[in-house]
Amino acid sequence: xxxxxxxxxxxxxxxxxxxxxxxxxxxxxxxxxxxxxxxxxxxxxxxxxxxxxxxxxxxxxxxxxxxxxxxxxxxxxxxxxxxxxxxxxxxxxxxxxxxxxxxxxxxxxxxxxxxxxxxxxxxxxxxxxxxxxxxxxxxxxxxxxxxxxxxxxxxxxxxxxxxxxxxxxxxxxxxxxxxxxxxxxxxxxxxxxxxxxxxxxxxxxxxxxxxxxxxxxxxxxxxxxxxxxxxxxxxxxxxxxxxxxxxxxxxxxxxxxxxxxxxxxxxxxxxxxxxxxxxxxxxxxxxxxxxxxxxxxxxxxxxx
Numbered sequence: 001x002x003x004x005x006x007x008x009x010x011x012x013x014x015x016x017x018x019x020x021x022x023x024x025x026x027x028x029x030x031x032x033x034x035x036x037x038x039x040x041x042x043x044x045x046x047x048x049x050x051x052x053x054x055x056x057x058x059x060x061x062x063x064x065x066x067x068x069x070x071x072x073x074x075x076x077x078x079x080x081x082x083x084x085x086x087x088x089x090x091x092x093x094x095x096x097x098x099x100x101x102x103x104x105x106x107x108x109x110x111x112x113x114x115x116x117x118x119x120x121x122x123x124x125x126x127x128x129x130x131x132x133x134x135x136x137x138x139x140x141x142x143x144x145x146x147x148x149x150x151x152x153x154x155x156x157x158x159x160x161x162x163x164x165x166x167x168x169x170x171x172x173x174x175x176x177x178x179x180x181x182x183x184x185x186x187x188x189x190x191x192x193x194x195x196x197x198x199x200x201x202x203x204x205x206x207x208x209x210x211x212x213x214x215x216x217x218x219x220x221x222x223x224x225x226x227x228x229x230x231x232x233x234x235x236x237x238x239x240x241x242x243x244x245x246x247x248x249x250x251x252x253x254x255x256x257x258x259x260x261x262x263x264x265x266x267x268x269x270x271x272x273x274x275x276x277x278x279x280x281x282x283x284x285x286x287x288x289x290x291x292x293x294x295x296x297x298x299x300x301x302x303x304x
Contacts, residue, residue: 001028002050003231004059006204008212009037009045018215022047025219026227034059034237035175035204036120040082043201044212052234054301058272058284059237062205063148065172068198070183073164075193077132078118079180087193090163094156095190100167103189104150113145113181146174150182166197206239207232234301235281238274244285246277255303259288259296272298 009018015036022031032053034046043066048056073091076083115121117132123140131138154168171179180196187194202209213221213230221227244265246254253260254275265273265285272284273295282302288294 001026001228001231002052003228003233004052004055004207004237005047005049005213005218005227005231006207006211007045007047007218008209008214009042010214011040011042014039015045018045019047021215022049022218025215025222032056034062035064037201038080038199040080041199041201043199044204044207044209045201046204046207046237048234048237049231051302052231052237054299055234055237058241058299059205061175062240063172063174063203064177064201064205065170065203066179066199066201067153067168067170068179068183068196068200069166069168070186070194071164071166071197072187072190072192072194073162074195075184075187076195079116079178079184080196081198083118083195088163089192091158091165091192092163094158094165097152097156099190100152100156103186104152104169106189107150107182107186108147111145111147111185112142113178113185114140114142115178116180119178143176145177147177147182148172148174165192172203206236235274238281238284241272241274241284242268242270243274243276243281244268246275246282251277254282254297257283257297257300259291259294260285262287262293262295265295271295 007018015033019031019033023029030050030053032048034056037045046059074085074088077086118129121128123138149172151170152167153170156165156167158165179199183194183196221230271286274281275283275285280302283297284299285295286298288296
């Protein structure tokens with residue numbers, strides 16, 4: 001069994017929980033997910049099975065898209081709705097739509113984020129959430145994030161009694177973006193503590209919600225039909241990379257992992273390049289680390 005299974009992760013489960021259950025359902029150990037989703041977040045979670053696990057690291061680099069909700073008025077320990085309130089400031093006068101949209105626009109492009117304490121980022125060999133659970137604080141590393149678009153998708157709802165304002169949003173971003181932190185930073189820009197009160201991932205790389213199966217649907221497919229028919233070829237996990245069609249003449253060299261002259265790749269603007277032979281991705285080639293005039297295989301996917 002080989003391929004990519006776009007899973008719809010349901011709320012209340014970790015990404016690791018999904019992998020654990022799928023190992024039992026599919027009766028295979030060779031499974032890996034392509035990007036963690038918090039337990040309170042649902043959405044698209046591509047799962048690599050069998051030989052497709054070789055492309056996990058590349059799929060983790062792909063862009064993501066989310067829909068969600070931001071609430072002004074209080075912040076939490078986890079920066080989402082599951083945490084304890086750490087700061088509150090009632091909104092007496094709601095920010096205007098123009099103010100909200102302007103500040104959201106300011107957060108597009110390349111920005112700097114400080115990861116939440118409740119996150120899997122490692123500091124001194126220990127994950128931040130481990131420090132947080134022990135009541136410890138530690139300096140968190142700043143990270144760059146790429147925000148392609150960050151837009152409001154609903155009218156703000158002002159609850160005068162609770163002193164909160166909330167609205168829906170869509171965000172398209174690069175790998176490693178903390179949408180929770182984006183909500184907090186937006187609140188700070190508007191002068192209020194804030195948190196992300198809802199989130200769903202609707203796109204991961206080339207996979208969208210309509211491609212996905214739930215765990216129950218996967219289990220049903222295992223009994224009613226071949227689950228292999230539901231898996232996407234590993235090539236779908238490499239669609240964001242450029243490809244080279246390997247000729248019959250070149251194939252023996254590619255098959256045996258021979259470094260190639262960089263001149264053969266002059267038409268390509270980025271690496272790695274996916275080497276395709278007879279419609280099948282066989283390997284990925286990138287610039288040689290010590291011999292820049294050569295391009296060498298960095299990952300062998302299949303040996304035909």
